[in-house]
Amino acid sequence: MVESNISSDLIRGHIDTIILKLLGDGDKYGYEITRIIHSKTNGEFELKEATMYSGLKRLEHEGSILSYWGDETQGGRRRYYSITKKGRQLFDKNKKNWELTKKIIEKLI
Amino acid sequence: MVESNISSDLIRGHIDTIILKLLGDGDKYGYEITRIIHSKTNGEFELKEATMYSGLKRLEHEGSILSYWGDETQGGRRRYYSITKKGRQLFDKNKKNWELTKKIIEKLI
DNA sequence: AAAATTACCTTGACAGACATAGTATTTTTT
DNA sequence: AAAAAATACTATGTCTGTCAAGGTAATTTT
Numbered sequence: 003m004v005e006s007n008i009s010s011d012l013i014r015g016h017i018d019t020i021i022l023k024l025l026g027d028g029d030k031y032g033y034e035i036t037r038i039i040h041s042k043t044n045g046e047f048e049l050k051e052a053t054m055y056s057g058l059k060r061l062e063h064e065g066s067i068l069s070y071w072g073d074e075t076q077g078g079r080r081r082y083y084s085i086t087k088k089g090r091q092l093f094d095k096n097k098k099n100w101e102l103t104k105k106i107i108e109k110l111i
Numbered sequence: 112m113v114e115s116n117i118s119s120d121l122i123r124g125h126i127d128t129i130i131l132k133l134l135g136d137g138d139k140y141g142y143e144i145t146r147i148i149h150s151k152t153n154g155e156f157e158l159k160e161a162t163m164y165s166g167l168k169r170l171e172h173e174g175s176i177l178s179y180w181g182d183e184t185q186g187g188r189r190r191y192y193s194i195t196k197k198g199r200q201l202f203d204k205n206k207k208n209w210e211l212t213k214k215i216i217e218k219l220i
Numbered sequence: 221a222a223a224a225t226t227a228c229c230t231t232g233a234c235a236g237a238c239a240t241a242g243t244a245t246t247t248t249t250t
Numbered sequence: 251a252a253a254a255a256a257t258a259c260t261a262t263g264t265c266t267g268t269c270a271a272g273g274t275a276a277t278t279t280t
Binding site for chain 2: 008009011012013014015016019020023039042043046047096097099100102103104106107109110111
């Protein structure tokens, strides 16, 4: 269980993009997002709950995603998130930004 | 003059590493560091002065660099910075961290 | 002489990540 | 059946790095 050494400074600014990417493949609820990320990275990166929820709130606020309560008649309530057109555009923009930033960092370190 | 669109969130956590890298090649004074970075990136990234000086102060505080006044008898004073052994170790660590983080981000976006 | 550049420094604001704490339900373990 | 762990959500407040804005002073260019 190697559990994450990823500095939060290095991940900063990528959280929203990571969430948007996941939602691009279909609606998900919050807790599910953390689980997927955990397994996708073989436990190397753990998205903290507080971090995720603040990202979700931010994204919803600006209209990049929207949310709705699942209709689980049994079991705990789940709030699902769905990406909007604006969200897809933001993702594209962020991804390009990442590519550019990556090149620059690579040039400098 | 394309001047920087690099989001400060994406660069966060890399400033110190960038500075250490430059000092690894020889002592430099503050203003010089900004100029080198500017030209190395063809103007795509501009290290803000306040950001740089706070990085320098942080690094000096923790013993990763040290500083001394240049002996310019004529002309303006210059404070030179020099990397320490600890600084070189920190650079190596940061660089590894970057490689790891890069892989993880790439996996997720 | 005025303007621009070189070179340094400080202060305070801001925003994102996260620790911590809390609620409530369901599932697993003892 | 009771206790513990996992699922699932939310709110509050702290910390830290980046940067805008401001300042000083000398030198060089216009």
